[in-house]
Amino acid sequence: MRTDYHDCFGQVFNNWHYHHCQRHATVERDGKWYCASHDPIKVVERREKSHQKYLAKCCPCGWELKEYWSYCPHCGKRKEAKL
Ligand SMILES: [Zn+2]
Numbered sequence: 001m002r003t004d005y006h007d008c009f010g011q012v013f014n015n016w017h018y019h020h021c022q023r024h025a026t027v028e029r030d031g032k033w034y035c036a037s038h039d040p041i042k043v044v045e046r047r048e049k050s051h052q053k054y055l056a057k058c059c060p061c062g063w064e065l066k067e068y069w070s071y072c073p074h075c076g077k078r079k080e081a082k083l
């Protein structure tokens with residue numbers, strides 16, 4: 001068996017169970033190996049990005065705004081134009 005081959009330490013949720021990711025690991029983090037999609041740094045980045053995306057849709061009061069609303073139904077504030 002080749003020593004430079006590592007299985008990904010990441011887990012995938014499938015059929016209501018966690019399974020070890022079967023993919024070929026390409027990055028090492030803290031002595032553990034991960035494939036490109038389970039790289040913990042990428043996972044955090046992805047989570048951060050989707051959180052930012054969520055926040056961008058929200059009114060400063062915290063209410064999630066729909067695309068087609070021009071006013072926040074919660075506090076009545078006019079929705080700011082987002083680029
Ligand atoms: Zn993986």
Ligand SMILES: [Zn+2]
Pocket residue numbers: 059060061062063072073074075076077
């Ligand atoms: Zn609001």
